[in-house]
Amino acid sequence: VTGPLDFDALASRKKLESIGNVVLVGSGKGGVGKTLVTCGLALSLARRGLRTAIFDMDVHGASVPSYLGVKPPVRSSADGLEPKRKEGVAVMSLALFTGENPIPVRGQSKQGLLTQLFSLTNWGELDYLVVDLPPGTGDELLASLSLFGHKSRMILVTTPSKDALGVVARLGRLARAEKLSVAGAVINMAYVRGRSGKTFPFGRPDKTKISRALGAPIVAELPLDPDVSSKGISKVLASDTGISQGILSLSRLVMKGHDRRAGVPKRGNRRSR
Amino acid sequence: LHELGIAQNIVESAMDEAAKAGARRVVSIEIDVGELMQLEIPVLENALAALMVDPRLRGAQVTVRSVPAKFSCNRCGSEWGMDEARQQLGLVAENLRVQEPDSVELPLHFLPSLFPVFLKCPSCGTADTKALDGESIVVRRMVME
Numbered sequence: 318v319t320g321p322l323d324f325d326a327l328a329s330r331k332k333l334e335s336i337g338n339v340v341l342v343g344s345g346k347g348g349v350g351k352t353l354v355t356c357g358l359a360l361s362l363a364r365r366g367l368r369t370a371i372f373d374m375d376v377h378g379a380s381v382p383s384y385l386g387v388k389p390p391v392r393s394s395a396d397g398l399e400p401k402r403k404e405g406v407a408v409m410s411l412a413l414f415t416g417e418n419p420i421p422v423r424g425q426s427k428q429g430l431l432t433q434l435f436s437l438t439n440w441g442e443l444d445y446l447v448v449d450l451p452p453g454t455g456d457e458l459l460a461s462l463s464l465f466g467h468k469s470r471m472i473l474v475t476t477p478s479k480d481a482l483g484v485v486a487r488l489g490r491l492a493r494a495e496k497l498s499v500a501g502a503v504i505n506m507a508y509v510r511g512r513s514g515k516t517f518p519f520g521r522p523d524k525t526k527i528s529r530a531l532g533a534p535i536v537a538e539l540p541l542d543p544d545v546s547s548k549g550i551s552k553v554l555a556s557d558t559g560i561s562q563g564i565l566s567l568s569r570l571v572m573k574g575h576d577r578r579a580g581v582p583k584r585g586n587r588r589s590r
Numbered sequence: 591l592h593e594l595g596i597a598q599n600i601v602e603s604a605m606d607e608a609a610k611a612g613a614r615r616v617v618s619i620e621i622d623v624g625e626l627m628q629l630e631i632p633v634l635e636n637a638l639a640a641l642m643v644d645p646r647l648r649g650a651q652v653t654v655r656s657v658p659a660k661f662s663c664n665r666c667g668s669e670w671g672m673d674e675a676r677q678q679l680g681l682v683a684e685n686l687r688v689q690e691p692d693s694v695e696l697p698l699h700f701l702p703s704l705f706p707v708f709l710k711c712p713s714c715g716t717a718d719t720k721a722l723d724g725e726s727i728v729v730r731r732m733v734m735e
Contacts, residue, residue: 324602391689392688393700411701411704414700414701416686
């Protein structure tokens with residue numbers, strides 16, 4: 318044999334054997350709330366005692382670490398790079414190696430970087446890996462399909478804005494063309510709750526129309542809630558808010574019909590399942 | 591520690607290739623280690639020797655070669671090597687270095703493709719650069735029978 322052996326891909330496949338379910342959170346559009354949904358879903362699953370991690374696949378605009386308040390440095394052990402922990406959720410992101418520096422890498426390098434980071438991370442055994450995808454349908458999305466395709470489902474995130482919806486619908490079409498199941502869609506910034514009740518910054522969302530455009534059931538409508546910025550997602554989830562109710566519906570959908578431990582063999586029981 | 595993980599991956603990949611090819615045994619493996627990763631080659635060699643216990647791999651001749659790093663600028667076309675790069679890598683913030691149990695390593699030790707984050711063109715200062723050689727670790731050649 319001559320030529321490079323892709324041992325990162327082989328190592329990634331082995332890591333994936335210990336992960337039960339992969340949920341890709343994507344939109345195709347920037348600024349619609351993918352990271353809010355990713356972090357909310359992961360924290361919600363972890364609060365149910367499920368072994369949960371977040372893989373931030375946004376190369377150029379990684380924001381999961383700052384969203385959850387986890388910081389460099391990363392430690393390594395005999396088992397690989399140790400993810401950061403936030404309330405039971407393991408977190409790995411390129412931003413944990415680059416801090417505030419921009420990551421000016423070209424397309425071809427991105428898939429390699431993400432595959433390497435996934436394969437080097439000590440994820441342990443997981444019930445759920447929640448993946449925060451960047452905007453667009455380019456390298457990072459294609460890398461996620463290569464890494465997780467057969468084991469993953471997608472959650473689409475949109476706002477009710479007509480412009481956002483058109484872009485998110487494109488991602489939905491690509492996902493279906495790639496035979497990826499789109500489990501549901503979240504409408505973010507659906508309303509703002511004020512003293513006089515709900516107001517709708519993008520107009521009242523037509524759920525039937527949005528669902529039809531995205532080809533997926535609407536699982537939650539999340540408000541634009543300033544408390545997410547001021548208090549943090551963790552505190553918002555802990556109280557009875559539109560965000561916490563919506564994320565609860567989403568986590569129920571994600572868990573529905575799935576063996577929570579599917580694909581995660583118990584130690585010493587690998588062959589009997 | 592990272593050398594041990596790499597050795598494990600090489601051994602598993604070699605086993606995988608041998609199985610795919612239906613080979614009885616691996617005669618030799620040639621590995622190129624990019625200088626940018628700053629791996630300890632003797633440590634990698636020792637780890638490989640310790641891990642190659644499968645009958646198909648035992649006795650295979652292992653050659654590990656260090657490949658000098660060479661970079662080029664996509665804007666002005668300048669080329670430079672590890673000496674210039676080392677000066678810039680010395681400036682990487684302490685909090686971005688990975689904490690190993692007995693050492694502290696640059697992020698590039700694990701993720702060499704991140705080099706444009708830390709290395710700029712010494713001539714024009716752009717981060718729009720590419721590695722011509724010595725960036726990664728590659729199993730260059732494997733002979734089986």
